[in-house]
Amino acid sequence: RLQSTIGSVYTGLGLYREALPLLERALQTQKNLSGEASADSLTTAYELANVHFYLGRYDQAEVLYRAVADQRTRVLGEDHTDTLKVQFDLASVYLVQKRWAEYERLGLETLARQRRVLGAGHTDTASSLNNLQYFYYTQRRYADAEPLALEVLETRRRLLGPDHPNTLRAMHNVATIYAALNRYGDAEAMFLKTIEEK
Numbered sequence: 001r002l003q004s005t006i007g008s009v010y011t012g013l014g015l016y017r018e019a020l021p022l023l024e025r026a027l028q029t030q031k032n033l034s035g036e037a038s039a040d041s042l043t044t045a046y047e048l049a050n051v052h053f054y055l056g057r058y059d060q061a062e063v064l065y066r067a068v069a070d071q072r073t074r075v076l077g078e079d080h081t082d083t084l085k086v087q088f089d090l091a092s093v094y095l096v097q098k099r100w101a102e103y104e105r106l107g108l109e110t111l112a113r114q115r116r117v118l119g120a121g122h123t124d125t126a127s128s129l130n131n132l133q134y135f136y137y138t139q140r141r142y143a144d145a146e147p148l149a150l151e152v153l154e155t156r157r158r159l160l161g162p163d164h165p166n167t168l169r170a171m172h173n174v175a176t177i178y179a180a181l182n183r184y185g186d187a188e189a190m191f192l193k194t195i196e197e198k
Helices: 002-012 016-034 039-054 058-076 081-096 100-117 123-138 142-160 165-180 184-197
Strands: none
Touching: 002 016, 002 039, 016 039, 039 058, 039 081, 058 081, 081 100, 081 123, 100 123, 123 142, 123 165, 142 165, 165 184
16 A cells, blocks of 8 residues: 555656556555455556556556456446546547547547536546547547637636636637637637736
8 A cells, every 4th residue: 555655646746657666566466465356456557557658658558547447337337436537548548549439439428428427617527628629629620629629718717717737728729729710810819818828
């Protein structure tokens, strides 16, 4: 448990390489003592998956995220917040790997449940919306991306304030979509507003 805790602290500090061996040893011990489906093992496996993701080791992250998602769905149900969180992370792996069809299926499915369970204004829902608007943008589906980007901006402005880095990124995303839609006046105004908020 101590190794898992220290590994989580290191992860929070961005010390991913230092966190990795601690979490690996903790997970092995927890599996040996209480089984791979225990709450402690799943929590540590999730933390370890995050470290792999942050290090760009997406294949390793996917294996762990998928195992945790399967166990949490079986034990907690598909609408539990912990299940939704790991499914968002698994969809994010697909997104960064440009596995578009797999991302779109899981991303839309997870977002629909987050809207129903957590509500439209929840930070996790906004994160899924942000990923989906990015996906639409990469597919040149700018008209589909625009309302999602605006919803993300409104949610982050309300939850985080107008000058938070994530709010400013959301403003930049909206401006970029306006530019892609050839709405240059709107894009210019939003870019300028983003600079002013900084």
